[in-house]
Amino acid sequence: MTNDESILLMLKTEVSEKNIKILYTYFPPIKRFIMNNGGSTDDAFDTFQDALLILINKVKTTDFQLTSSLSTYLFSVCKYQWQIKLTKQNRFAQFAKHFTENEVITEQEDDSKYTNANKAFLLLGEKCKALLTAFYYQKLNMVQIAENFGYDSEKVAKNQKYKCLEKARLEYSKLSTSNQ
Amino acid sequence: MSNFELIEQYLNNELSAEEKAVFEQSLTQNEDLKSDFEFHQNLRKAIENEAYKSVIQQSTNNYKNWIKFKSGLIFAAIITLFVVAVVVLSYRKLDDKSKEKSEDSGVKIESPTQIQKATSEIGEIIKSILPKPILDLFEKENVIDKIGTITPVEENIWAEKYLPKQDFLIDNQKDTIIETENGLVFFIPGNTSVDENSNPIKGTITYQIQEAFTPADIILAGLDTRSNGSTLETGGMFKINAFQNGTELKIDNNKAITVDVPQINENTKDFKIYDGEVKNGNINWINPKDLNNYLTPIDMSLLNFLPPNFEITAQNQGLTCNKTILDSIYFSFAIDTNRFKIFYHNFDYRNENSNKFKLIYKKYLDLCEKNKNEKTELNFHIYKKENGEFAYEAGIISKPNFSKFINPSSIKSFWSKDYNNTIFATKEFEERMQYIFTTCNPQLVKLYIDNIDKNLWEIDEMASNICTVEVEKQKFKAFASLKHTKIKNSNSEQIQALKMYYDKRYAIIMNELKQNALAEQKRIEEFNKAKKQQNDAENAKISDMLRQEIAQNTYQIAKQQGLNPNIPIFKKIRENAKKQKDRLSFNISLSKNVKYKPKTISVAISSFGWKNIDKLTSERNTFSITQNGKTGTIIYNPFKMIVNRINQFDRTLAYLLPNELNSFMRMKNQDSIFTEKLNANFKYNSLIIGFKDEKQYFFEKSVSDSVIPNIKLNYITKDDLTNFLNQKYHKQAQLDLNQDINYQILDLNYQKKYKDYYKINEVKGFLKKDVFPCDIYDNDVEKRGPIQF
Numbered sequence: 001m002t003n004d005e006s007i008l009l010m011l012k013t014e015v016s017e018k019n020i021k022i023l024y025t026y027f028p029p030i031k032r033f034i035m036n037n038g039g040s041t042d043d044a045f046d047t048f049q050d051a052l053l054i055l056i057n058k059v060k061t062t063d064f065q066l067t068s069s070l071s072t073y074l075f076s077v078c079k080y081q082w083q084i085k086l087t088k089q090n091r092f093a094q095f096a097k098h099f100t101e102n103e104v105i106t107e108q109e110d111d112s113k114y115t116n117a118n119k120a121f122l123l124l125g126e127k128c129k130a131l132l133t134a135f136y137y138q139k140l141n142m143v144q145i146a147e148n149f150g151y152d153s154e155k156v157a158k159n160q161k162y163k164c165l166e167k168a169r170l171e172y173s174k175l176s177t178s179n180q
Numbered sequence: 181m182s183n184f185e186l187i188e189q190y191l192n193n194e195l196s197a198e199e200k201a202v203f204e205q206s207l208t209q210n211e212d213l214k215s216d217f218e219f220h221q222n223l224r225k226a227i228e229n230e231a232y233k234s235v236i237q238q239s240t241n242n243y244k245n246w247i248k249f250k251s252g253l254i255f256a257a258i259i260t261l262f263v264v265a266v267v268v269l270s271y272r273k274l275d276d277k278s279k280e281k282s283e284d285s286g287v288k289i290e291s292p293t294q295i296q297k298a299t300s301e302i303g304e305i306i307k308s309i310l311p312k313p314i315l316d317l318f319e320k321e322n323v324i325d326k327i328g329t330i331t332p333v334e335e336n337i338w339a340e341k342y343l344p345k346q347d348f349l350i351d352n353q354k355d356t357i358i359e360t361e362n363g364l365v366f367f368i369p370g371n372t373s374v375d376e377n378s379n380p381i382k383g384t385i386t387y388q389i390q391e392a393f394t395p396a397d398i399i400l401a402g403l404d405t406r407s408n409g410s411t412l413e414t415g416g417m418f419k420i421n422a423f424q425n426g427t428e429l430k431i432d433n434n435k436a437i438t439v440d441v442p443q444i445n446e447n448t449k450d451f452k453i454y455d456g457e458v459k460n461g462n463i464n465w466i467n468p469k470d471l472n473n474y475l476t477p478i479d480m481s482l483l484n485f486l487p488p489n490f491e492i493t494a495q496n497q498g499l500t501c502n503k504t505i506l507d508s509i510y511f512s513f514a515i516d517t518n519r520f521k522i523f524y525h526n527f528d529y530r531n532e533n534s535n536k537f538k539l540i541y542k543k544y545l546d547l548c549e550k551n552k553n554e555k556t557e558l559n560f561h562i563y564k565k566e567n568g569e570f571a572y573e574a575g576i577i578s579k580p581n582f583s584k585f586i587n588p589s590s591i592k593s594f595w596s597k598d599y600n601n602t603i604f605a606t607k608e609f610e611e612r613m614q615y616i617f618t619t620c621n622p623q624l625v626k627l628y629i630d631n632i633d634k635n636l637w638e639i640d641e642m643a644s645n646i647c648t649v650e651v652e653k654q655k656f657k658a659f660a661s662l663k664h665t666k667i668k669n670s671n672s673e674q675i676q677a678l679k680m681y682y683d684k685r686y687a688i689i690m691n692e693l694k695q696n697a698l699a700e701q702k703r704i705e706e707f708n709k710a711k712k713q714q715n716d717a718e719n720a721k722i723s724d725m726l727r728q729e730i731a732q733n734t735y736q737i738a739k740q741q742g743l744n745p746n747i748p749i750f751k752k753i754r755e756n757a758k759k760q761k762d763r764l765s766f767n768i769s770l771s772k773n774v775k776y777k778p779k780t781i782s783v784a785i786s787s788f789g790w791k792n793i794d795k796l797t798s799e800r801n802t803f804s805i806t807q808n809g810k811t812g813t814i815i816y817n818p819f820k821m822i823v824n825r826i827n828q829f830d831r832t833l834a835y836l837l838p839n840e841l842n843s844f845m846r847m848k849n850q851d852s853i854f855t856e857k858l859n860a861n862f863k864y865n866s867l868i869i870g871f872k873d874e875k876q877y878f879f880e881k882s883v884s885d886s887v888i889p890n891i892k893l894n895y896i897t898k899d900d901l902t903n904f905l906n907q908k909y910h911k912q913a914q915l916d917l918n919q920d921i922n923y924q925i926l927d928l929n930y931q932k933k934y935k936d937y938y939k940i941n942e943v944k945g946f947l948k949k950d951v952f953p954c955d956i957y958d959n960d961v962e963k964r965g966p967i968q969f
Binding site for chain 2: 016017020021024045048052053057113120121132133138165168169
């Protein structure tokens with residue numbers, strides 16, 4: 001098992017701060033690339049963060065196999081992301097020569113349903129977001145949630161969760177309708 | 181919204197197979213359910229992604245902070261429990277060879293033998309698939325709480341738990357070198373570790389090293405770089421500890437462990453080494469000590485003290501040879517006059533008309549004319565190359581710069597294993613030497629040699645002072661600012677001894693080089709002598725041959741003209757032609773090929789008033805002489821021999837032996853075709869000998885046709901060949917032939933042997949510029965490559 005594969009396995013096992021930090025080893029060349037192609041330091045960080053998210057999703061949800069080294073993969077994803085951003089800003093042409101080849105093609109899912117669900121989630125109050133995260137991401141049970149969030153009982157917690165879901169559903173429906 | 185519960189159960193895989201089928205069925209039919217399902221799926225994904233994003237954001241913030249504190253400050257090395265006495269910070273390139281060296285010198289080198297503890301079944305599985313560093317990170321899982329904060333454990337700091345431990349089992353009684361994964365190299369003298377009561381430990385002990393050199397390691401280990409409240413810029417941190425049977429050991433008060441830290445950046449002079457003090461799970465850096473910028477010796481054989489570009493030039497000129505030969509070529513410049521030979525040019529005189537040769541002389545005369553007023557000396561030399569082509573070398577000695585160059589002998593005097601473990605055997609000195617070459621100032625080399633016992637930076641400053649050129653001054657100042665000191669553990673007695681040895685050595689080397697060159701010169705002279713003898717003999721042979729032929733022709737013509745060929749005057753001509761060898765001096769010192777020059781023949785004959793004979797004979801063409809109404813004709817017929825597969829022989833020679841004459845002639849050839857003109861009055865035998873790997877191949881036939889095609893040579897031993905020739909030919913011809921054949925073998929061997937020598941000599945012309953970079957050459961003379969005539 002290569003070092004890259006080990007890192008991916010760790011990432012698959014747990015998305016933690018320390019597991020992601022290791023990936024920052026690959027950041028400097030990416031930063032250089034973006035800054036040489038019309039980006040700022042913040043752009044570089046944003047792009048790299050996007051790439052990290054894409055990587056995590058890949059690792060988590062699919063039978064992801066690296067076809068290149070991890071550093072190459074991340075670089076390519078960032079390049080691609082930055083290309084999209086430049087294109088959106090109508091600035092791509094002036095840097096196009098640096099984008100001749102894309103070693104790894106990352107299919108960009110343009111899923112309006114997901115976008116809407118995401119927006120709906122972000123529109124929730126802090127407490128709702130925390131609660132749903134605790135339940136769906138941290139996989140805490142209702143007893144733990146009641147304890148952490150200071151609810152009287154498991155039942156109250158459950159009820160709260162239900163309310164949050166409903167609220168998100170409502171926002172989601174609004175967004176879906178306005179899209180159409 | 182009771183759909184949610186059902187969807188959740190489905191997504192969590194909590195439904196029975198039946199319920200699942202029903203659910204999936206209704207998904208396709210119930211739009212509301214489908215919509216809810218999609219929403220739920222996407223919401224979960226969004227929640228996860230938002231969580232990931234915040235983790236990513238945290239990592240990013242930490243990374244940014246690390247970058248910030250990195251660009252503030254200073255070197256810190258953690259030493260807890262153990263105090264490391266000396267830290268050497270230097271450029272170090274420990275490759276395989278130098279590792280072998282260490283082994284040779286009785287030092288034991290340990291590679292890490294990691295001892296890992298599996299904490300759980302999963303840990304066990306992961307352990308088997310993960311490489312070591314990753315594994316250690318993994319095992320820290322149980323110490324991290326859910327949110328990922330770092331919990332100090334009692335007196336130990338988190339880093340000690342977190343960082344991978346590299347364990348080295350060593351024999352305490354032996355000197356040991358340890359190299360860690362990040363390239364720290366520890367030199368641990370024998371008996372360094374002692375127990376609580378300062379008694380030396382016997383047997384195997386475990387050295388445990390933890391290191392944090394990468395940003396990830398430092399951050400993840402939660403290491404702090406504060407020294408009494410102020411932040412340090414870290415060049416890396418490490419912890420070293422020793423145990424035996426679980427008991428911690430300490431360092432003997434009289435001993436010290438040396439550690440080489442890989443070079444962090446160009447400017448290391450501000451870095452200091454700090455001791456780490458652990459309090460309440462935090463670390464504070466105290467007791468800063470200056471780092472000694474000691475030099476690390478490298479084996480002399482790994483260093484390159486050839487002038488810049490020397491190797492490249494040699495390569496570009498097609499000289500591919502091993503280092504020893506290349507070095508010796510360089511050292512040969514120490515006493516070589518090649519410095520003054522500027523360019524080479526070759527052409528094949530045989531295939532060109534003599535105008536080219538005249539042009540060379542014209543060039544020579546031009547050079548003389550051009551330089552006559554200068555205080556220079558012209559060196560012009562025409563010689564014949566191995567392949568028979570003519571070449572010449574020409575150059576001027578430019579006196580003003582004559583003494584200003586780094587004599588290769590001074591390089592040779594320190595570039596040897598005797599100077600291992602001195603400042604000369606370092607990358608740092610190699611770098612300086614490369615620069616010194618460009619200054620052409622031999623004083624600088626002498627300066628470093630004379631001050632071998634001083635710190636390198638001190639000598640750098642002295643060098644800066646003796647330089648007169650401002651750029652050079654600055655360069656040595658820059659060297660001095662690196663504060664390179666000397667070799668660690670340098671034994672000054674050894675250095676003193678070496679210093680005294682230097683003068684002696686210099687003389688020895690000069691002598692040695694001279695002897696080598698003289699021996700080489702002698703060998704060449706001997707060969708040239710043999711060659712000259714052979715040439716003389718051959719020339720004599722040719723003149724003899726011609727004389728005999730002239731005599732015969734005279735006889736024939738007289739006969740045809742109805743004169744008595746035996747009348748005294750003809751007899752006298754013939755006799756004189758045979759006797760007066762000395763008067764028939766052929767000016768053929770340049771080549772046997774000028775043998776038919778009319779001028780040379782005319783000298784011999786003119787005293788007898790025969791105007792025509794010389795000319796006609798010398799051309800060896802059919803001619804008639806009419807005298808008193810009677811005509812005599814001498815007929816020459818062209819003759820050709822073609823040898824099969826001539827390329828398989830190193831050399832192939834064809835001879836014609838006229839029965840009527842006590843002599844032979846060698847035939848001219850172009851590739852496989854040998855040609856000559858036969859005098860119709862003679863009967864000839866043809867003889868071809870091919871030489872290949874000291875074996876002879878042979879063909880012999882009496883000439884009856886004008887062409888002998890498809891000649892195949894057969895192997896014959898040297899003795900058989902000699903015997904055959906002895907039986908077949910006149911005594912004189914035998915001797916001459918044998919002599920010629922012996923010479924050909926000698927010549928062939930010589931040329932094989934000196935093939936490289938010729939090549940090297942040629943390339944040396946180009947290398948001059950690298951060895952004597954400060955010489956100013958006349959641009960007109962210093963043309964490289966062929967000259968256009």
